[in-house]
Amino acid sequence: ETGVTQTPRHLVMGMTNKKSLKCEQHLGHNAMYWYKQSAKKPLELMFVYNFKEQTENNSVPSRFSPECPNSSHLFLHLHTLQPEDSALYLCASSLKHGSYNEQFFGPGTRLTVL
């Protein structure tokens, strides 16, 4: 699959579990993003990585831990989540952060926290 891929597409986890979301982009981009999409709320930016360096952390709780080993891969490590963390988590990438670059989104991971 080309573009931005995310795995898994669906995830159900308990509050004591540890899981990871994976995002991979095949577009040669240098910036990657994690967004949270909850019902009837705006897309919320969580983290930004530009050339593998984290440039933004929008007051995200420490139970969400991002990792960007290279410009093509982005992970979101999850531990001790709360039911209110249930949402669609979208990854996106752009050529670089900080200019008029279109963001390309992945299909998202639908997360349910029990």
Next chain:
Amino acid sequence: GENVEQHPSTLSVQEGDSAVIKCTYSDSASNYFPWYKQELGKRPQLIIDIRSNVGEKKDQRIAVTLNKTAKHFSLHITETQPEDSAVYFCAAVSSGSARQLTFGSGTQLTVLP
């Protein structure tokens, strides 16, 4: 930081009619305003964008207008078709080194056949 408000939250139009979605932003230094379309169960995709140095941009049946003085911008869809049914998000890029996208809350557009 930037704050983007979007109205209406839902909009139903008859096929062939026009649809208008409006957004306001708070940061007067914002200078890039993209619109994304998200069909049911699919990812958001950019459909049109406008920079602050122009007041209007058109691409076939969709157009976006920008009023910098009033800090609002609008999406116009003419001759709507059922496949236009989706959630539309406006966004603004804030100023400074951050330049992150701040999204509106979305508009669910339904085009009735």
